[in-house]
Amino acid sequence: MSTSPSPVPSVTLNNGVEIPQLGFGVFQVDPADTKRATLDALEVGYRHIDTAEMYRNEAQVGQAVRQSSIDRSDIFVTSKLNNPFHQPDQVRSAFEGTLIALDIGYVDLFLIHWPLPTSDVDYLDTWRAMESLLEGGRVRAVGVSNFQVGHLQRLLDGASVVPAVNQIELHPYLTQNQLRDFDSAHHIATEAWSPIARGKVLDDPVITALAADVGRTPAQVVLRWQIQRGEIIFPKSNTRSRIEENFALFDFALSDEQVAAVTALNRDERIGPNPDTFS
Numbered sequence: 001m002s003t004s005p006s007p008v009p010s011v012t013l014n015n016g017v018e019i020p021q022l023g024f025g026v027f028q029v030d031p032a033d034t035k036r037a038t039l040d041a042l043e044v045g046y047r048h049i050d051t052a053e054m055y056r057n058e059a060q061v062g063q064a065v066r067q068s069s070i071d072r073s074d075i076f077v078t079s080k081l082n083n084p085f086h087q088p089d090q091v092r093s094a095f096e097g098t099l100i101a102l103d104i105g106y107v108d109l110f111l112i113h114w115p116l117p118t119s120d121v122d123y124l125d126t127w128r129a130m131e132s133l134l135e136g137g138r139v140r141a142v143g144v145s146n147f148q149v150g151h152l153q154r155l156l157d158g159a160s161v162v163p164a165v166n167q168i169e170l171h172p173y174l175t176q177n178q179l180r181d182f183d184s185a186h187h188i189a190t191e192a193w194s195p196i197a198r199g200k201v202l203d204d205p206v207i208t209a210l211a212a213d214v215g216r217t218p219a220q221v222v223l224r225w226q227i228q229r230g231e232i233i234f235p236k237s238n239t240r241s242r243i244e245e246n247f248a249l250f251d252f253a254l255s256d257e258q259v260a261a262v263t264a265l266n267r268d269e270r271i272g273p274n275p276d277t278f279s
């Protein structure tokens with residue numbers, strides 16, 4: 001596999017760990033396809049994979065990482081604590097399950113997948129158990145996903161480790177400006193899930209016109225917009241040509257006006273569940 005220098009910038013997390021700003025997501029990649037898709041992504045040049053226990057494909061991601069000829073230390077792997085395992089005494093065993101499934105020695109980043117604020121387990125207690133995973137040396141950073149400002153504030157008030165990242169739904173129809181400003185004010189990196197809204201933003205006339213102007217595809221315009229805003233992204237594709245297309249973001253740039261035009265498309269419109277009510 002290619003060992004040429006990566007064009008992908010790194011983001012330094014609040015504990016000094018570096019994460020590639022562009023990665024590859026494997027939600028809704030069938031386990032039967034995941035090893036091939038992940039190997040394709042690694043061959044194209046991606047060095048950051050985003051999986052989760054919930055996706056049922058951690059093992060196949062791990063197989064691809066092991067089968068590639070790339071040093072483990074050159075690949076950043078994220079996984080997530082699944083919703084049934086929020087009880088503090090279940091967090092470590094769930095994490096051990098992820099370690100066993102991946103079988104790549106350690107996890108770079110482990111996240112609480114959803115805050116589940118209406119469940120009978122307090123996510124602050126879940127977070128304290130996540131913090132204790134750092135002592136074992138098998139995870140380099142811990143963070144959260146789908147946390148709103150109020151959820152984050154409770155962690156900041158009641159816990160000792162500031163989450164390294166907050167992974168949230170973010171795309172041109174849901175720009176999340178307030179939440180990403182809160183993340184950034186507290187040294188929490190924002191990761192954008194569903195960065196192209198699973199394709200729903202790609203026919204937008206503003207985006208197709210920008211794509212024509214810069215001579216790129218609508219997906220590349222949207223992903224480049226996120227790169228320039230500083231978000232960490234990991235578009236998913238099961239299609240080799242799109243895996244290549246989504247990686248080719250570093251030989252063009254949008255002007256400030258073009259970035260602003262995409263940001264102005266915000267409708268506060270989710271494609272996924274609302275974290276305040278999802279249980």
Ligand SMILES: NC(=O)c1ccc[n+]([C@@H]2O[C@H](COP(=O)([O-])OP(=O)(O)OC[C@H]3O[C@@H](n4cnc5c(N)ncnc54)[C@H](OP(=O)(O)O)[C@@H]3O)[C@@H](O)[C@H]2O)c1
Nearest residue numbers: 025026027050193194195196197198219235236237238239
């Ligand atoms: N933390 C969370 O709660 C959470 C929730 C959702 C997602 N995520 C993470 O975020 C990652 C990305 O989000 P996502 O998978 O929901 O959505 P996404 O990356 O916005 O979109 C994926 C969809 O877009 C298509 N696509 C990809 N590249 C394209 C291109 N260049 N042109 C046209 N269509 C394209 C894919 O089709 P094909 O596959 O058929 O090519 C797939 O249907 C996930 O894989 C996962 O790692 C996290």
